[in-house]
Amino acid sequence: MLTFTEEYVDSLAPNASAVKNGWGLVKKNQFVVLQKSEDGSVLFGECIGSGKNNYLTSVDFFGETPTARCTCPSRQFPCKHSLGLLYSFLNGANFTTAPIPEDIIAKRAKAAVRREKKKEQPTNTHKVNKSALTKKLKAQLEGLDVLDRQLQQIVRAGFASIDVKKLKGLEETAKQLGNYYLKELQNELREFQFIWQQNLSEEEIFSLAFEKVLLLYSITKKGKEHLTKRLEDQALVPDTGTSIEEKLGHIWQLAELREQGMTKTDVELVQLSFSIIKSDARKEFIDLGVWLDLADGQLYFSKNYRPYRAAKHIKEDDSIFPVASIKELFIYPGEGNRRIRWEEYQLGPAPQTKKIISMAKQNVTEVLKQVRGQLRLPLADKYPVALISFSKVGKVDEQWVLDGKDGTRLTLTNGTPAEIDTLSIIDLLSNQDLVDGAMLVQFYHELGTGALSAKPLTMITPKRIVRLLG
Structure with missing residues (x-):
């Protein structure tokens, strides 16, 4: 297929x-x-x-x-x-x-x-049509100027001024971005529009809108700097240190990633979480997996995009419970939890829960420090994940909390109002599941207070793995 x-x-x-x-x-x-x-x-x-x-x-x-x-x-x-x-x-x-x-x-x-x-020819050089690439980079720069002007208008007028007419204007800008090879920014701008279509309070709308504008501004600013440098560089070398190429719409080919050394061999992964996100703003289904590398404890994302209109033609990813053995793992450039991909894998035995728990982070304070550091990176995922070891999970004043092995307490949340409620599922677990285990969490940052909370995705106990997303 x-x-x-x-x-x-x-x-x-x-x-x-x-x-x-x-x-x-x-x-x-x-x-x-x-x-x-x-x-x-x-x-x-x-x-x-x-x-x-x-x-x-x-x-x-x-x-x-x-x-x-x-x-x-x-x-x-x-x-x-x-x-x-x-x-x-x-x-x-x-x-x-x-x-x-x-x-x-x-x-x-x-x-x-x-x-x-x-x-038979001794060369590994990835050939690039420099003329065509130069034209594309110049077109992208023009598109970033269009978006920059739109963002300035939004900031000057304020979020309260956004009405049906302005949302229609944003849709026109989004269409233009597609013509400038800026598909990912097109999607980001449409997600900004979609915020006003959700049943949220004004405070929630403005908070999400502020976060999205910051991201769009960061990509626009860094994108201009990046594209200008690439046009000045005769070698036209892509950036593999950050996610800017992907943010600007570059589709990384496996051959490129291999050429850039963005691979690992003979890897064993365990899928800790799997969910299907329905994005009406992007008009796509996103199959999202979170994976643990059993060799070094790194957490990765796998993403499979399935446009609504082509969903029947694209194979849907699925939950995988056994250990997946992968001969060659491709790792995308980026910050924080990196995206991965592979061509083929073999399924092995069920994962050992005790080994997974042993690879969880013991120091919650250090995890919070790393998360805050990632959130300061303009292009990084604003909802990072971590596997944390806990001594106990329970309620304090009707609020679910996680007590780390280092004594640090972490507040648990359900995330945004539109997300699946996972805290209610914890209520169904036995007391044995709530002590001396590990939890895969996704972090949320409250812009107003600066507080960090975490959404439980998966519970790992000495005897079993409980995926809270289903």
């Missing part, structure tokens, strides 16, 4: 116009034939064009990177017809199953020969 996102397709486009024109073909129903191979490795079809005959276009996922082919005269690769084919798939169009065309099979064979010859 094919698994790719709209952001990934956008990253293949030679320019913003190609993205717009590709979607234009979909909206105008220009594709008269849409087909896919039985193994899902190739999409192909026919598109009405300006010529007498329909254009035959295809995208082949047989190799390491997709190969787009089309009979149109365009010199852009991929052309708008190939991009439109991919967007049609993401848009949920009906692709009938058909045999792979003979010409594609023949071209695959020739490509295989070229790959074998390439392997």
Whole structure:
């Protein structure tokens, strides 16, 4: 089954116009034939064009990177017809199953020969089309200027001035950001809009809006600095020290991460938490897993994005309870809990709960210090997770608290009003589950008071693992 996102397709486009024109073909129903191979490795079809005959276009996922082919005269690769084919798939169009065309099979064979010859050449350099990349970076800078002006208007007028008309204007700005290759910022701005659509108090709305504006401003400021430096650098080297590339819409390929040394080998992971987030602002399902590395105790995130309109085409992640053995683990650039990905894994025995507890942080005070340090980083996740060892979990004045091994007390919370209530599930656990164990928590920062609280995600006892998110 094919698994790719709209952001990934956008990253293949030679320019913003190609993205717009590709979607234009979909909206105008220009594709008269849409087909896919039985193994899902190739999409192909026919598109009405300006010529007498329909254009035959295809995208082949047989190799390491997709190969787009089309009979149109365009010199852009991929052309708008190939991009439109991919967007049609993401848009949920009906692709009938058909045999792979003979010409594609023949071209695959020739490509295989070229790959074998390439392997014999002593080079590991990742080739970059510098001209196309330069154009993209300049377009992104223009998009950041558009967003910067919008943010300044919001700050000058104040949150109280935001009404239906201004929210509609923000949607127009969000659409523009997509044309500037700033898909992630487009999503962030739409999440800002969505705050006003939730059933929240004015205080809660303004608090969430302030947090989102700070993030948008930070990405805009650092994004401008970063893109300017990259344009001045003839090597055009991507930043692997922070998450700025991803914030600006870069889709990291596994080959890139491997080339940059962002991998670990022979890793054993335990999934401590799994949830599916329904984001109406992004119009996506997000399959979110939290994983523990059994070698060094590091916590990681796995994320699988499934746009609403393409959800039936993208395989949904699932809960995994046994130990997962991974030959090559890919680690995304970022701050705090890093995102991970892999190509394949093998399931082993059930995890040993006592080993997991032994890897939990004993010093709650030190954890809080690290969390506050992460929150000060402009681009870092504002809801970090930690695995904390506890001596006891219980209620004090009707408030759930965690007492750490170092004597520090941590207030527990349910997070935002829209989130799943996990504290009520703790009420159902036995007293034995509430002593001498470990808890996976997600931190929340109260902007007004500066206080930190933690949402329980998973309880690990000497005998079992209790996932509170279901």
